[in-house]
Each structure stands twice: as C-alpha cells, then as structure tokens.
Amino acid sequence: MAAPPPNPINKPRNPKKHSLKDLKTLGHQLLSSRTHINNLPLLLTYISPNFPPQHVLESLLSLHSFFSPILPDLPSSSRSSTHNKDNGEPDADVIYKTWLRSKFDEFVKSLVDVAVSPKAEDALKEVVLDTLMEFVKTGNGGRFNSAIYHRFLVNIVQSTESLDFVLELLASKYFKYIDIRYFTYINIEKFAKNLELKDISDGKTESGDKVGESDSRESLELSIYKIHYIISNIPPLEDPKQNSDYELWGGSGFSVKKGESKGPSQHLKTEDKDLKSEKHDNDVLSAGNYAKKMKLKFTKAWISFLRLPLPIDVYKEVLSNLHQAVIPHLSNPIMLCDFLTRSYDIGGVVSVMALSSLFILMTKHGLEYPNFYEKLYVLLLPSIFMAKHRAKFFQLLDSCLKSPLLPAYLAAAFAKKLSRLALVVPPSGALVIIALIHNLLRRHPSINCLVHQEDCNDTTDNNSEAEGGDNENEFGASTNIAARKAGIDHFDNEESNPLKSHALGSSLWEIDSLRHHYCPPVSRFVQSLENDLTVRAKTTEVNVEDFSSGSYATIFGEEIRRRVKQVPVAFYKAIPTSLFSETDFSGWSFKEEEESKGKKSENGILNSSGDKDGCCTKRQRVEC
Incomplete structure (x- = not known):
C-alpha cells in the first residue's frame, strides 16, 4: 500500500x-x-x-x-x-x-x-x-491548452506597458504554428468585442472627470495597438488547394469540437471532459477543411477588430494593407463594405487609402456604390500630388476611368479638372496629368471636342461682323477688338458634382499652356497630345505607373542621363558690348553713354557741330 x-x-x-x-x-x-x-x-x-x-x-x-x-x-x-x-x-x-x-x-x-x-x-x-x-x-494531456494561452494574451492586451519585446518574440517564434494562429484569432475576436462594449459603456456614462476619461482612452488605444500588432503579424493563410504541411505546436493536432468552438474558457478550465472518452488520434486536419475553419476565424477576428475606434495611424496602416493582406483571405469580402464606404466618405488621405480596397470590392465582388465617381472627383486636389500614397492613387484613378461605358460628361469633367490642376502642381504632377488626359482622350473619343473648342460668343460676333460688310465707322476698331476677345470658360472648378461642372462646354486650354512650361520634360511630353488619338491603331496608352511616383529628383536624374543631339552653346561668337542692344531702346540714351561720348568729343574724335546738335537733341528727349 x-x-x-x-x-x-x-x-x-x-x-x-x-x-x-x-x-x-x-x-x-x-x-x-x-x-x-x-x-x-x-x-x-x-x-x-x-x-x-x-x-x-x-x-x-x-x-x-x-x-x-x-x-x-x-x-x-x-x-x-x-x-x-x-x-x-x-x-x-x-x-x-x-x-x-x-x-x-x-x-x-x-x-x-x-x-x-x-x-x-x-x-x-x-x-x-x-x-x-x-x-x-x-x-492539456499533450494537446493545446487554450486556457493558459488565453490568460497570457489577456494580460498582454490589458497591460499598461507596451511590451514590444514580448510581442516580437511571440510573433517571430510561435506564429508559424497553425494551431497558435487559430487560437490567436479566437482570442482576438473576444478581445475586440470586449473593448467595443467597454467603449460603448464609457460613451454612455460620461462623467466630468476628464483625467479619468483620458486615462481610459489611452488604455483603450494601447490595447488596440497591441491587438493590431498581433493580428497583422500572423502569417497569411496558405492556399488550401496546395497540400501544405502545417506545423503544429500541440503534439497530436486538434479538432474543433463544441467546447472549442465557443473559444477558450476562463480561469484555466481545460477540456478534460472531452478528453476522457476520446482516442488520441494523430490525424491532422486536411488542408481544405482546416483552411475553411481558419478562414472563418480569420474573418471574425478582423471584422471585430475593424469595429473598434482605431487611432488615426492604425487606421491608415490598416487601409494601406487591407487589399493585400486581408481581403484575399476573407470568407466574404463584402462584409468590409460598411467599413470601406465610411472610410471613403471621410475625405482626404483616408479616402485615398480606402480607394484600393473599395475598387477591389467593386470590380471583383460586385459591390455597388452609386456615388463612387463623385467622391473620386472630389479627391482631385493639389495636395494629392504631394501625398505619400499618390503613386497607387494615380494608378487606381487611371483604372477607374478605363471603362468604355463611362458617360461623356464624366470623362470630360475628370479631364478638365486634371488640366486645371496642371497649372498649380509640381512638374512631376503635370507629367502624370498629361498621361491621364492622353489615356482619357484615347479611350473616350466623345470628349475629343475639348482639344479645340471655340466659344459660341466668338462665332456670333464673327457672323454679325460679316453681315456688316464694309460699313465700318469710327467704332470699327473697338468692334474688332471685342470680336477677338477670348471667350469665357464655362467650366466650374469649384463644383463638386461632375454633372454640374459644364466641362463639355469648355476646352483644354490649360494643356496648351504647358507647351511653354519652364520644365523641359513637361513641354516635350505635351507634344504627345498633338497626335490624332481617335485613331487607336496608331496610338497606344501611356503607362501611368512610369510617372506616378515622380519628383524633382527623378526629373533631374532623367535629364542628367538624357543624351541631347545638339548641345546649347554658352558663349557668343562676338563679344557683346552692352547688356541690351540698341534696338531694344530705340530713341533713348543713357547717362553713361552720354558721358562716354562727351569724353570722346573732347579728344577730337567728334568735332562736327551736327553731332553736337544731335547729342543735345537726344539729351533733351531724355530730360523730357
């Protein structure tokens, strides 16, 4: 015994x-x-x-x-x-x-x-x-103990310290195991829901204690930062069609049962009831079934996280990676439509960053967003040409305007808006605008009238002048001046609705002014618009990606590498005697010139009285 x-x-x-x-x-x-x-x-x-x-x-x-x-x-x-x-x-x-x-x-x-x-x-x-x-x-008897892992993650998220070192270790050493990823998604969903309820309750019970509210807000933001670090550092799910060998941290794998589908229990309650009558089978879930379960947990975790009041820097980082790291792995990407439409309606940089994901939902998943082009039109501001994500924005803008079903008024409004921006943006922005307008004119022949369109008022004046024949009077000169006066641009640059901008009644005179741009690459690139872009067989679209990330440095570098056939000379064949030639100021003389001529006359070079009279005459004209 x-x-x-x-x-x-x-x-x-x-x-x-x-x-x-x-x-x-x-x-x-x-x-x-x-x-x-x-x-x-x-x-x-x-x-x-x-x-x-x-x-x-x-x-x-x-x-x-x-x-x-x-x-x-x-x-x-x-x-x-x-x-x-x-x-x-x-x-x-x-x-x-x-x-x-x-x-x-x-x-x-x-x-x-x-x-x-x-x-x-x-x-x-x-x-x-x-x-x-x-x-x-x-x-847990050789199986994954979700209760201990849940307690560990809870303390990390709720801690008032940043814990960057611990999070980096956890991500680098253990997120490669598929079961740890699975239970991490389950816990993130729980954390996000609890934080959402806490934020709602704090909003309903607002008190006068501003210090307490600020501490609670800081604690909430710190928890959101940690959750975002964890969920964004989990490796993406492999393709279920491939026979991937999943590496498990638990010895014999796991299968999702009733107890586990509800998530990890609290206070270290393990699943011994499920284990007592089970066989410890060593069969790991098949790739297809396992990926299906993981995709569901992945979707729930991200949707719950995106409902939280994200800080602005986390918000921007999420939007910049959403179309690559999240949407391809969601079970139903349309679930993001509310989040993306709210982001797109905010305006500014946030709308620009939400455009990528929203474009994917519209083109690949059938999302209908009636005001998409109106919101896109509003984003065309000078500040967008200095934004960090401008390269991706211009590429998406070119893709959004590629459809042949685009109405003529909408294509004309975008072309006119861009041409007006070309007058105020840096040279790199002007190059992108020329490329975009080039593609618009080639894709939509109905707006080629914008290349050269005379004002109707000029035509009326010319017709009335022709009917008058030779009956010119003393006011004939003023009538001709009024007839030659430039027309009014009917385009309303301040209008946010493309339909009401009256772009079809205007012309692309701004692009013509770029012929005399101070930057040589811009003035040279404008010449590409002189071709007949309606003949699609003889023209090709310009790749906007080649110009979307340009800057002063890239333009200067290309000019340095560029070979020129005829180098401009920097010397004169004859040594100039003055800064300006005499033909520039005919009939005028300057004091220095008069003094030099007076000295020459004293030395006997000019003795004729006629020259003296002429010199006096010029001096009198200067003094008048």
Missing part, C-alpha cells in the same frame, strides 16, 4: 532571504522526494519581478522540472474531485492533487506577471515565454 502523501502547507514560512545556492538546494530536494513538497510554496515566492533575475531563473527551472511530468495527472478543476471520489480514489490523494493544481495555477499566474512586468529583463522574459508556451503545449 502506497504511503500517504505529506501534508502540504499553503503558506511558506517567512524565512530570511535565500541565496542562489540555497534555492538550488531547495529545488534538488523538491525533485528528489515528496517529503520536501513544502519547498514548492517557498520557490513560488521567488517567481516575481521584484527578485534578482538569477533567483527567478533558478526557481523557474526547478518548478518547471517538477510540474512537467505530473501535469497530465492533475485535475482540471475542483469539480473533478467529486468525480474522482466516485472512482474510489483516496481522499488524501485527491486533496494533494487539487493542491498541486492550485499551485500550478499560481505558478502560471506568476510567470505571466513576470512576462508583462517592466522590471524584468528581456532575457528573463524570453525564458518565461518559452516556459509558458511549453505548458500551453503539454498542459
């Missing part, structure tokens, strides 16, 4: 501080015999960021070696004690195992506290993280 287990104590004595050698001895005694079980609470007291890292590490190694082999035999909760009584086990053994389970829970809690503490060193945090993940791996 086995000897009864020793009576454990719940609280250690208050001994003096132990040295590192003493802790090592206590650990060896604990591992050697059950008679030294009371060393367990004493070692647990040293798992704290308040002790030196060497003491924490020594206690951690001893406790990890003690709990690892006995962890599968420990009960999962206090309710298992009554179940074990029915099986005929002695009460003393049940009490002993229950006590060990409580100490293991305390050990896990202490490890989490060390991992999220700002006092702990980075090297110690790495060891603590590895120990926690080992318990996640083996703490």
Whole structure:
C-alpha cells in the first residue's frame, strides 16, 4: 500500500532571504522526494519581478522540472474531485492533487506577471515565454491548452506597458504554428468585442472627470495597438488547394469540437471532459477543411477588430494593407463594405487609402456604390500630388476611368479638372496629368471636342461682323477688338458634382499652356497630345505607373542621363558690348553713354557741330 502523501502547507514560512545556492538546494530536494513538497510554496515566492533575475531563473527551472511530468495527472478543476471520489480514489490523494493544481495555477499566474512586468529583463522574459508556451503545449494531456494561452494574451492586451519585446518574440517564434494562429484569432475576436462594449459603456456614462476619461482612452488605444500588432503579424493563410504541411505546436493536432468552438474558457478550465472518452488520434486536419475553419476565424477576428475606434495611424496602416493582406483571405469580402464606404466618405488621405480596397470590392465582388465617381472627383486636389500614397492613387484613378461605358460628361469633367490642376502642381504632377488626359482622350473619343473648342460668343460676333460688310465707322476698331476677345470658360472648378461642372462646354486650354512650361520634360511630353488619338491603331496608352511616383529628383536624374543631339552653346561668337542692344531702346540714351561720348568729343574724335546738335537733341528727349 502506497504511503500517504505529506501534508502540504499553503503558506511558506517567512524565512530570511535565500541565496542562489540555497534555492538550488531547495529545488534538488523538491525533485528528489515528496517529503520536501513544502519547498514548492517557498520557490513560488521567488517567481516575481521584484527578485534578482538569477533567483527567478533558478526557481523557474526547478518548478518547471517538477510540474512537467505530473501535469497530465492533475485535475482540471475542483469539480473533478467529486468525480474522482466516485472512482474510489483516496481522499488524501485527491486533496494533494487539487493542491498541486492550485499551485500550478499560481505558478502560471506568476510567470505571466513576470512576462508583462517592466522590471524584468528581456532575457528573463524570453525564458518565461518559452516556459509558458511549453505548458500551453503539454498542459492539456499533450494537446493545446487554450486556457493558459488565453490568460497570457489577456494580460498582454490589458497591460499598461507596451511590451514590444514580448510581442516580437511571440510573433517571430510561435506564429508559424497553425494551431497558435487559430487560437490567436479566437482570442482576438473576444478581445475586440470586449473593448467595443467597454467603449460603448464609457460613451454612455460620461462623467466630468476628464483625467479619468483620458486615462481610459489611452488604455483603450494601447490595447488596440497591441491587438493590431498581433493580428497583422500572423502569417497569411496558405492556399488550401496546395497540400501544405502545417506545423503544429500541440503534439497530436486538434479538432474543433463544441467546447472549442465557443473559444477558450476562463480561469484555466481545460477540456478534460472531452478528453476522457476520446482516442488520441494523430490525424491532422486536411488542408481544405482546416483552411475553411481558419478562414472563418480569420474573418471574425478582423471584422471585430475593424469595429473598434482605431487611432488615426492604425487606421491608415490598416487601409494601406487591407487589399493585400486581408481581403484575399476573407470568407466574404463584402462584409468590409460598411467599413470601406465610411472610410471613403471621410475625405482626404483616408479616402485615398480606402480607394484600393473599395475598387477591389467593386470590380471583383460586385459591390455597388452609386456615388463612387463623385467622391473620386472630389479627391482631385493639389495636395494629392504631394501625398505619400499618390503613386497607387494615380494608378487606381487611371483604372477607374478605363471603362468604355463611362458617360461623356464624366470623362470630360475628370479631364478638365486634371488640366486645371496642371497649372498649380509640381512638374512631376503635370507629367502624370498629361498621361491621364492622353489615356482619357484615347479611350473616350466623345470628349475629343475639348482639344479645340471655340466659344459660341466668338462665332456670333464673327457672323454679325460679316453681315456688316464694309460699313465700318469710327467704332470699327473697338468692334474688332471685342470680336477677338477670348471667350469665357464655362467650366466650374469649384463644383463638386461632375454633372454640374459644364466641362463639355469648355476646352483644354490649360494643356496648351504647358507647351511653354519652364520644365523641359513637361513641354516635350505635351507634344504627345498633338497626335490624332481617335485613331487607336496608331496610338497606344501611356503607362501611368512610369510617372506616378515622380519628383524633382527623378526629373533631374532623367535629364542628367538624357543624351541631347545638339548641345546649347554658352558663349557668343562676338563679344557683346552692352547688356541690351540698341534696338531694344530705340530713341533713348543713357547717362553713361552720354558721358562716354562727351569724353570722346573732347579728344577730337567728334568735332562736327551736327553731332553736337544731335547729342543735345537726344539729351533733351531724355530730360523730357
């Protein structure tokens, strides 16, 4: 008959501080015999960021070696004690195992506290993280212990510290395992829903304590930053059609059951009820079924996260990566339509960044957005040509205007708006505008009338002048001047609605003015519009991508590399005698010229009286 287990104590004595050698001895005694079980609470007291890292590490190694082999035999909760009584086990053994389970829970809690503490060193945090993940791996009978992992993530998200080092370690070392990704998505969905409810409750119960509200807002934003880092650093899901070998952190894989579909339980409640009658099958889920489950968890996690009040920098980063990292892996991308339309309606840089994802939903997933082109027209401002994401915006703008079903008034409005912007944007922006207008004129022959369109008022004046024949009077000169006066541009540049801008009644006179642009590449590129773009067989579209990311540096670099056939000379064949020639100021003379001529006359060079009279005559004209 086995000897009864020793009576454990719940609280250690208050001994003096132990040295590192003493802790090592206590650990060896604990591992050697059950008679030294009371060393367990004493070692647990040293798992704290308040002790030196060497003491924490020594206690951690001893406790990890003690709990690892006995962890599968420990009960999962206090309710298992009554179940074990029915099986005929002695009460003393049940009490002993229950006590060990409580100490293991305390050990896990202490490890989490060390991992999220700002006092702990980075090297110690790495060891603590590895120990926690080992318990996640083996703490549920060789299967993934979602409860420990849930507790760890909860403390990370709710901590008031940034914890960049711990998050980087978690992402770099463990996010490659497919089961860790799966349970991470489940936990993120829970965190996001809880934060959303908290934000709603805080908004309803607004108080006069501004300090408390600011602290709550800062805490919420810090949690959102951490959730965004976690969800954005999870590797993308592989193609389910490919036979990918998924690497699991849990030993025998997992299958989604009723208990797991509800997410990880709280307070370290494991799934022993499911395990007691199960066979430990080593069959990993097939690629198709597994990818289907992962895609659902991925979608729920991202949709829940996007409902949170995201800070502006997180908002922009999410929008910039949404079309590449999120939309291709969603089970139903149309679920993002509300988020993207709200972002597109905000205006400014946020609308520009939301355009990529919204364009994908419209072209590939059948999203209908009636005011899309009106919102796109409003985004055409001079500031867009200095924006960070202008290259992608211009490429999408060119793609959005590619459809042959685009109405003529809409194509004309965009062409006219862009040509007006060409007068105020940098040279790199003018090159992009010329490329866009070139493609518009080629794709939509109905707006080629904008290339040269005379005003109707000029035609009326010319007709009335022709009917008058030779009956010219003293006001004939003024009548001709009025007839030659430039017409009025009917285009309304301040109108936000393309239909009301009256672009079809105008002309692209702004593009003609670019012929005399101070930047040579711009003036040369305008000549491409002189071709008959209605003949599509002889012309090709311009690749906007070649000009979309241009700047002063790129223009200068291209000019330096450009070979010119005829180099402009920088010298005169004859040495100039003055800054301006005499023909520029006919009939006028200058004081310096008169003094030089007077000196020459004194030396006998000019003695004729006629020359003197002429000099006096010029001097009189200057003085008048």
